[in-house]
Amino acid sequence: MENTITAQDIIRDGELVFKKTACLTDNVLSYCPGCGHGVAHRILMEVIDEMGIQSQTIGVSPVGCSVLAYDFMNIDMQGAAHGRAPAVATGIKRVFPNKFVFTYQGDGDLAAIGTAETIHACNRGENIVIIFINNGIYGMTGGQMAPTTLPNMKSSTTPYGRDVKMMGHPIKMTEIVATLPGTCFVTRQAVHTPAAVNRSKKAIRKAFENQKLNKGLSFIEIVSNCNSGWKMTPVKSNKWMEENMFPYYPLGDIKDL
Amino acid sequence: MENTITAQDIIRDGELVFKKTACLTDNVLSYCPGCGHGVAHRILMEVIDEMGIQSQTIGVSPVGCSVLAYDFMNIDMQGAAHGRAPAVATGIKRVFPNKFVFTYQGDGDLAAIGTAETIHACNRGENIVIIFINNGIYGMTGGQMAPTTLPNMKSSTTPYGRDVKMMGHPIKMTEIVATLPGTCFVTRQAVHTPAAVNRSKKAIRKAFENQKLNKGLSFIEIVSNCNSGWKMTPVKSNKWMEENMFPYYPLGDIKDL
Amino acid sequence: MRELRLMKGNEAIAEAAIRCGVDAYYGYPITPQSEIMEYLTMEEPHKRTGMVVLQAESEIASIHMVYGAAGCGKMTMTSSSSPGISLMAEAISYMAGAELPCLIINVQRGGPGLGTIQPGQADYFQATKGGGHGDYNLIVLAPSSVQEMADFVGLSFDLAFKYRNPVLMLSDGAIGQMMEKVYLPAQKERLTDEEIEKRYSDWATFGKKANRERNIITSLSLESEVQEKHNFKLQAKYAKISQDEVRFERIACDDAEYLLVGYGTSARICQKVIQLGREKGIKIGLLRPITLWPFPSEEISKLANQVKGILSVEMSAGQMVYDVKLAVEGKVKVMHFGRFGGMIPSPDEVLHALEEKLIHN
Amino acid sequence: MRELRLMKGNEAIAEAAIRCGVDAYYGYPITPQSEIMEYLTMEEPHKRTGMVVLQAESEIASIHMVYGAAGCGKMTMTSSSSPGISLMAEAISYMAGAELPCLIINVQRGGPGLGTIQPGQADYFQATKGGGHGDYNLIVLAPSSVQEMADFVGLSFDLAFKYRNPVLMLSDGAIGQMMEKVYLPAQKERLTDEEIEKRYSDWATFGKKANRERNIITSLSLESEVQEKHNFKLQAKYAKISQDEVRFERIACDDAEYLLVGYGTSARICQKVIQLGREKGIKIGLLRPITLWPFPSEEISKLANQVKGILSVEMSAGQMVYDVKLAVEGKVKVMHFGRFGGMIPSPDEVLHALEEKLIHN
Amino acid sequence: MTEEIIIAGFGGQGVLSMGKILAYSGIMQDQEVSWMPSYGPEMRGGTANVTVILSSERISSPVINRFDTAIILNQQSMDKFEKMVKPGGVLLYDNNGITHPPTRKDINIYLVEAAKESALMGSTITFNMIVLGAYLQIKPIVNMENVIKGLKKSIPERHHKMLPLNEQAILRGHEIVKQIQETKSILV
């Protein structure tokens, strides 16, 4: 009878179908409960694991909640100053053209202070991967407005909601970099459902394959949540994200050469 | 008999149909012979003269050959640090929302070091005018590659021509800022022929009218020459510009709301 | 009567700015000073006084926005913390060169690099010796209480406009984050555009009027002779400021045999050290520089004639101590004690250091 | 034998960089040093040695590219002039914090602000006291000839890697633009990736090998205790450098009654002053600091026991003079003479200043 | 009179606002006060603490490492701050989530089951007010009238309808400590 099968039986007789990748360290993630950064970290490291490139990969972490990414990703990493990860990655990739180099950046980092570095790395077509976590807010510093904060969305510096007349509209960096000849693959994904996670992971895999083929810069935006900044539970924040972020930041490939 | 009419007769009996505007000072322009900066300066000042807004206008000059623009434009001006003119103009316009504010910038200034400031001023929809002189080179510092230098074009830092594999493709900032909701009028013009001069001037006029109406940011690219940097005579440089720059940077309005 | 509140130092700055009639704040978030902009956006000063508050895309953009507005004769300010202030170095040099009045606030954290977000005082050199290039000086004020965070906003602007020079308030995360009682200044009216145009018609840009030459804000002179002349003028101004604007506080100095020199949070701790020391019979005094530039060298030089030793207490590896040494010129022993990298010294360890370095030595 | 050439200082740096086996140069044009990148792009070092040369979109991007490549254990450099160096302040603090070896060249011009493009020496404070935030030190070398522009490239990298610390070459527009004879070093091979991975396996990022923990380049410690520990380590390193790496040149000091202290272009001028002075019977000597940090304080202190007065000659309003004073500790009179804002003092006026300020006074 | 207090617990336990009410109460009683929070990157799950000083004199250092009183609301804080209480000082804690209760013999330790009490009162927002009330029963450094004033000042206008509930909770805290004080003369 089926219901006599215990968990122990399954573990003993069955197959292990999911386990944390060895490319993640055992450190406890410093992220808030339910934060999308965690899933993004994991699938990125799974790709590196699956491609067997741990020993050839150098990651660049930003300033933002993921500033400590190097505590969690079990690879050689450099912590870049706020916004400068694409320049740091350029510096690395140019001297190590055969290694794999990626940046992992938040929306404040990539789309505000780092705008010039982002655009020019993309425009030069650096052979790197940029992972861009867009949670519409400055998570780390306590929930201030990001360039990607939605119209009327509240943040600690737009306590009455973002007034687009004063602050402008949320910027769509992904659409912008897609117009540059230097990018070869530009996509917008999410990590809030199993299906979304799988799609994101495929995109990351493609990005690293592109890098192997010297195709140019692959740019992956992941629309994510910031429960603390948005002041919502993780479950609610994912729902809010679907309802509010996705219409403004529609998911899918924008460019795939 | 007509041929008895002397120049003196015409001056005395005829009308004055062209004279340097009083919004230009009497200082000798510091530009090389035939440099497009001169014409761009003049038509900008003519618009200010014709709109009668000299006493309400604050200009922002960049670092570049036009760093001394304030020596030639007879208006209150601020010299901004390299690339930061849009931020300086933002600072001014926000405290003087009813005055007219413009920046005048080169391609190195606006499209390289100033990329972030350009994009974010445009994205916020600052009510200002940006005049962008694209001569495909760093004129002032002696002809180094600009982000807008054409593929295979020689410069002092691409002495064998711009290799797009190494340096990326020339960037089209004007097309980029046209995608931002904050811009209301985005156009690309030139000043090398009488007709082009007239069209540019009309565009500048429209830009200032937009500012009066608080419509957002008007962005006018002027594709221009740099005889010294290109190492050509002015006449040849204009021809080269038509044949090489215009195909890459096609003239005309890109956005007009 | 002035209003009494319990506020964070950062909030006190923000509220004082509104009340002093500041025209514009441009900033970018960074811990431990983000409350300044957060408080301002919450208060909606555009409704209270018409003050502009704008979050820029970076510290570089912020400071250049300040440049623009300051060039219009408007009371303009920004704030940041250590790494963000470093990014402003070029612009600060420009503003000093162009003689623009403004207020820049550094709520210091522990460096170098990204460092920690905990309090630090290791940006003293940067503030007083010029993080930027070229010969210039900022007027540097060091508040050591929430009350002074509020009070120095008005003072800063007075000095900034008096000398047409940027003023830097060098605070730190402890004073920025802590709450104390603060008496807030009464609300002042912002200057109208007409008043500004009248007051600053000789330099500010607000549109060239028919009755005057155009005004130009710049720090450039392609001719070296002209640039040098301008620099001589700046140096003369700095000399004047050095003479007239030195500010400091003497605490228990009259009978002191040992002198502590400390500013900001360190000065607070030193007050406790005085108490602990005097309980033990060590006559300690404190000279608290309020202006770090101009530095109270003369007063320290005088005190050096009286005391047996001087300890410079800073949350740094030793920076202000060199200015103390320059003032003392070898007359008595000058030592440094500091915790850094986000650490705050305890009164006990300062006293211990004083005993070790100056008394039992 | 080493190759003899007539070259500009800027060109000598570029050629020396190729010959020293530098791996990468990242830069952005600015007068008066653009020839460095222009020479490099003309020489196509990627064909000669595989060296990377990339024009970045800004100085900020350049220095962060340097950060990235330096973090890989590669010999990496950038160059700029005053305003451009100011823009690098944050990154330089990061690199010092993360202990990254690299070479940064400042071919100084006259400031503050946009200033002039003519030579200056007013970035001394910025270079030696840290333009960036936090407690850190750069090793600062001051070449005073085209030959030294070439020689110090190799020396800089030796020091940078020996101590894992950024090195700054503080030159100026005069030395950058002038041509002199220069003996070029022989071509060295660049290190292979394998050699780098072997040499720097304990810190550089080149991909985590199975036999070691991952390497991390960072300047962050959220825990103050950890940050302070790191800072103590840095301070210990700085103390070691201060002890072992002071470099200077003594010219005509043995019998000197008056001492000039000057570096770079000023030191060149001072040599003429010595000659003019001695012709007039004034026994002048010159102490030329080669390392500005660590500063040759001890040597100056010694000389202060011998001479009647010291004149610090700088193309600035007086910056190094404070380090001279700190070294001298009041033993003899220390004065400053400078032209600035792009002006270069003539030997005559230096001699005149020496007479005025130290002899007839 | 100077009272140096640390209040430490999880981010969501109202640690900072408890300190703020205390500080405001001090002001109402014309005392000098300082309130110095720990601050850090906004990653949840961490601990939060605040140092509050009330004094009749000008306060020198707002940052101290020895306390007259420690109010401790989670284990991490216990591990960190138990040892920093001055001999003879007070340690007040809630045992919810405490796996290693305090062990020092040279200080006065009070266990206040505020979490349980607040559940009984039907509103978890009363938790920190119960703790505050308990503390003020042990050390009545500010009188109730000024506490209420302080409460009013530090709570936004729109929440003033909650004032009675908060007052009730403070009184409940008083009572709990009174009971402890009555039942044991020698404290654990």
Place this chain on the structure above:
Amino acid sequence: MTEEIIIAGFGGQGVLSMGKILAYSGIMQDQEVSWMPSYGPEMRGGTANVTVILSSERISSPVINRFDTAIILNQQSMDKFEKMVKPGGVLLYDNNGITHPPTRKDINIYLVEAAKESALMGSTITFNMIVLGAYLQIKPIVNMENVIKGLKKSIPERHHKMLPLNEQAILRGHEIVKQIQETKSILV
């Protein structure tokens, strides 16, 4: 031996390269040399000048304001540098575009119509070599052999076919000055 020279004129007159050849010639003769140009924003129409020092000793300051010789090729430069020639020094100039010829009596002034001569030679690129030749006739601080070597070093390989023409121009410069020297013993 130390010779301190300023060469000044318009940007296009080959001022800098003349200085460079001179400096290279000095090196060929084992002298110490320095070559210090004026530099500025690349806006044309301005003047260009270069200070060249040749010396048997280590050169101290590369920047000087008194010269043994001034070679002056336009009016602006005349206005600026005539007064900086040391008493007894040499001022050599081309009169094309000179509206105010030099007036000092305490220096040796040579007028060399190099522009005219180069036109006669059918190649304007010889202009600066004529001037150089003239100068070296007045002050033979380097011998012709080393000048040719210097010329070779400072001209890119691909232009070496022009060497004979340059040599010819230098010799023409020699001659012009020889003539002057022969015709007048006291110089204007």
Place this chain on the structure above:
Amino acid sequence: MAKIKGTILVDIDKCKGCELCVVACPSNVIKLASDVNGKGYHFAYMEIPDACTGCVNCALVCPDSVITVHRLRPKSVQTV
């Protein structure tokens, strides 16, 4: 029908109780405990273990990678 059986292991000390696995599980297997772990979080556990199919959905969305999944295919399926 021979159903695929699965089971999950939750590293409850590291679980942050975010509840994302709970909503991601198509079989409603997971719930948050009323108890808390050392960090004060209500950790996830299998409330209806029998319903687990080992589909890994929960593990895919778990931000903290604290879920391990095992799966046993019924013999019939396994041997096909």
Place this chain on the structure above:
Amino acid sequence: MAKIKGTILVDIDKCKGCELCVVACPSNVIKLASDVNGKGYHFAYMEIPDACTGCVNCALVCPDSVITVHRLRPKSVQTV
């Protein structure tokens, strides 16, 4: 046909001899002088003054704004 007559004044001291007016003139009125001005530039002048129609094309393209243009309409035209 009554032709419109024009004339230009060139501020020859400030003219930089760039030749842009020369190529812009539809009537081939302008040439560069073989003489140079104080700055060494071959300045522009009216080589065929009679051909000038006062169309201002030259002035529009002159970067240094050194051209002033006057125009005389034939009586017939003027009075219309």
